[in-house]
Amino acid sequence: MGIMNYLREKMGKILAIVIGVALTAFIIGEVARSGSSFMRDSRNEIGEVSGEKVPYDQFSKKVDQNTKNFLSQSGQSPTPQITGYIQETTWNQFISEIILKKEIEKLGLVVSTDETRSMISGNNPNQQIIQAFGDPKTGQIDKQRLNMFLTNVGAAKEDDPMKVQWKEFVSQMIESKKAEKYLALVRTGLYINSLDAKDDYEAKNKLVNFKYAQLDYASLPDAKVTLTDDDYSSYYNEHKAQFKNTQELRSFEYVAFNAAPSKEDTAAVKTEIDKLAADFKTATNDSLFVQLNADTKAPIVFQHKGQLEPKLDSVMFSAAKGTVYGPYFSNGSYKVAKLIDSRVGPDSVKASHILLNPATEGGVDKAKAKADSIKKLLAGGKSFADLAKQFSTDKGSADKGGDLGTFGRGAMVKEFDDAAFEGKKGDIKIVTTQFGVHILRIEDQKGSSKVVKVAIVDKPLEASNKTQSAAYAKAQAFLASLNKDNFTIESQKQGLAIKKADDVNGIASALPGLDNAREIVRWAFKADKGDFTDQVFTVGNQYVIPRLTEIKPEGTLSLDAVKKQIEPEVRQIAKGKQLAAKFEAAMSGASSIDAVAQKAGTPVVPVQNIVFANPVIPGLAAEYKVVGTVFGLPLHKLSKPVQGSHGVYVVQSDNFVTSGTFDKAAQQKQQMQLSQMMLQRTDGQVFDALKDKANVKDYRAKFL
Incomplete structure (x- = not known):
């Protein structure tokens, strides 16, 4: 069970890496160049490659999967730019997989069972296997752990998510190996002769x-x-x-009505934050004050120098307890901060735990009572490792005697973190968190540095309803004044700057001056030249009215x-x-x-x-x-x-x-340099050539 639990925890990372790098040689450097024709047929197909349809549901499923993997690995929030990047990468994966599959089948390239076994447990395992089952310090695979995992996979039912994920991983690994073989064949046929070397040398x-x-x-x-x-x-x-x-490109011009916060809006937020700052100074329950008044309800935890934003970092580590700093403006919000506590504490903690699940113990109180009993057993000399294996519901750590390893401040949830860093070596504590009731033992504490606990109350600077309504009314009035021929005249009459978005492709999401313009792009690829929108688009704090000015179809453009x-x-x-x-x-x-x-x-x-x-x-x-x-x-x-x-x-x-002499040594050096340069370009150029031949049809504009 421990290995199965390990897989469920780690397989997402394995697949994220594999999906991200599968057929990398063909995907790296590929720019968003695929065509985009807004067609009325093929309603369930997002594209076509060499006559093979790409179903929208399969593409959407892969995008969702890649999005989850990307976000879990990067920790970033999904933005239009990130979403567009993931969609483009996924599209290129579909293209490359289909193209390569056909080329590989023509050549009869295969990966044998022995080769597959070697990539998993042989002397030269796949890099993702090393990352998942290897020791980061030595790079060596833990054979025992890998073999136990493979045994568990083999014994699992066919519909077990673990087994499904593993099969997908192996399949991706095999396809990637086939691609490597194909590229190796191409590279073998490339060389630089002595005349090429001489020309380049001269x-x-x-x-x-x-x-x-x-x-x-x-x-x-x-x-x-x-x-x-x-x-x-x-x-x-x-x-x-x-x-x-x-690909089909479209250009449009637009006017924008700014709904950014007005001076009155700014003054109102300043007045509010000034009052909160005065109240914060006298507040007796800082945590409650933050929960009641802050727009961002961040947990209040101890932090090292460098973890706070620069304005606070330079103040709070030399301030007295109770110091209130601000109001100050940062990242679109007015803020006021209060130093709740400061102390010198360890930089990292090595700990073990036994986790009890209140749901299976009959409630939190009964789980706590059982934790007290276990704590008494520990005090009586019972082995922590044995009790962890017997009682802990966290099987991943239970198999290691409850060992959680060494972690820095902030790595665990607040309650667990506080107990681990505020105690001392050898302490055994009972801690309740969102995961259950823990019997925590502090094995060791390392390092020593000052940490501070800072509470922050923030109020974002946003446009009021009055400001937004006024800007929207102006946009609506402008829209009502338009006809097919007077967009420029009306803009000039009202003193509005006409901005341009030229040569936009059908899947664009962000444009200069418009960070999230997907709805406008969708409209543009349905409109006819000269059309203006029949609605006001909201993009951030702007109300936008576009007019389509040009359509450049796929193919050779006219004079x-x-x-x-x-x-x-x-x-x-x-x-x-x-x-x-x-x-x-x-x-x-x-x-x-x-x-x-x-x-x-x-x-x-x-x-x-x-x-x-x-x-x-x-x-x-x-x-x-x-x-x-x-x-x-x-x-x-x-x-x-x-x-x-x-x-x-x-x-x-x-x-x-x-300068110099082109002798045999110079010739060999030049040939080597040119060969390396040629090989660096080969993968991308091969993909471009295959893609041109594949007659790729891209219908993404009507779906995304």
Whole structure:
């Protein structure tokens, strides 16, 4: 039973780790790029991968499971960002599992029974087995504990939750091993040859000194450049591959009416907290005062320096008992704190306990009476370990003679914590907690430091009903004034700033300026271009009214859809043509870069020690085309005009220098470095390639 109890306590952690890292190589680095088409069919399918449907109920179940595991491991509260992360990770798990399953089946990859056994109890066990059954100090597995656990799993009924969880764990472990084999096959076929190594070596070790003359794009006013349809079309056709939309995106603009606390709201909360501070000073029952008046009913426990928030930490450890600090403002609330007690106490306690369950003992009083009897037996010389095994309902510790190990302050519930840290070594105490009645024995206490017990009364600064109603009324009035064509005019008339949310995907939850905008995103993916909402959305302390401005469907976007986006680049190319013509005119009859620069009215700038692999021109940042042109020029040859990132250039090389010698040792070193870099990218690139081939269809926008 002890091992079974251990599993129930630890299996959640095991599964959380496995689920989180299963097929990690394919999931790490994968960004939220899946498509999102708001379709009316496939009502029960959240997506499709290589023709295989992904049922919504299975996806939802996995999200719930991953959410519980994530929160239990991290201790964080669920936020829109965390929820979105978990949903995205779960979606990628489904994609990777389906894709890999098909590829692995094609190749006939399997994990044998012997391999599975080796991953569980062999010489090279799975990392999660080590974490669950190993000694953190030595990393060695406790074979006896593992074998007892496996025996109990084998004897358990098929529907026992422990056995179900174990089977799922083993299944995930096997699938992960298959993925490792698949990746190993891919990696085996990758290599860097000597020519690759030589090219890379020269790119990093060949230096050039050159001169350049530049005509900056900014030197030509925008007004002197007229863009034609041909300019846009040429750029669009040359860069068409860049405009492939992997998922449907939508853009909207919105106005927001602020319902944040007003000055009057702030004054009201300050008045209330000032009165509470005065009453707190004279209160005789601090715990009751906190329970009656604090918005956050936190337990009042002893804490070490560093556990309080900084404002209190610097005051309470040198203050006298009864000191009241505040009111002060912290984390959205006004607070007042009172030092109830301070003392020097141990940093950690080693303890054992025997736990009695009042429900099976006939009530708390009878459980306490039995605890007194057990305490007398202990006083008479009976073994604590034997009595723990006989009477304790906490089987996890009972099998170890009641041993709870060593724990720090705050690790246990308040009543147990207080008894363990306020007693002394050798004490045996009877403590009642939410878990039952404990016979606690303090085995040892280590360390010594000052701790304080601080009571805090807080009042959050929130908008009053009056403030919220006024902001909501303004939002409703604005909404009532809208028609299909006057969103911008009405916003300007009322002095409202129009904010934009561009290229939003269908599963977005948080947007710039809107932390929890899921409802607005859902609306946007149901609306038509030009629509404005028929309701006021509440997002935090804002009332929001959006209008859908653009829909970018999945696939290659049209020129009209990207015209505004590419305008700066098109304008720069048009400027580049004019500036290049100016250089060409200056080059007529000129034999040196100095003569060209003089005619063009721009200085000649010398540059030294530039390498091909790092094409940064000092003072100008990266200029790939310019540096690439220099390395392709014969010595002292004057280049044609080059359109770079910051302007149009004419360059002339002075000399090339190669540092070091590309001998056999340098070649091997370069090949090794390039191989490592290639392998680091391989997993993600393989997944991307398989994903593109799998024709992934994403319907999450209509469910999440």
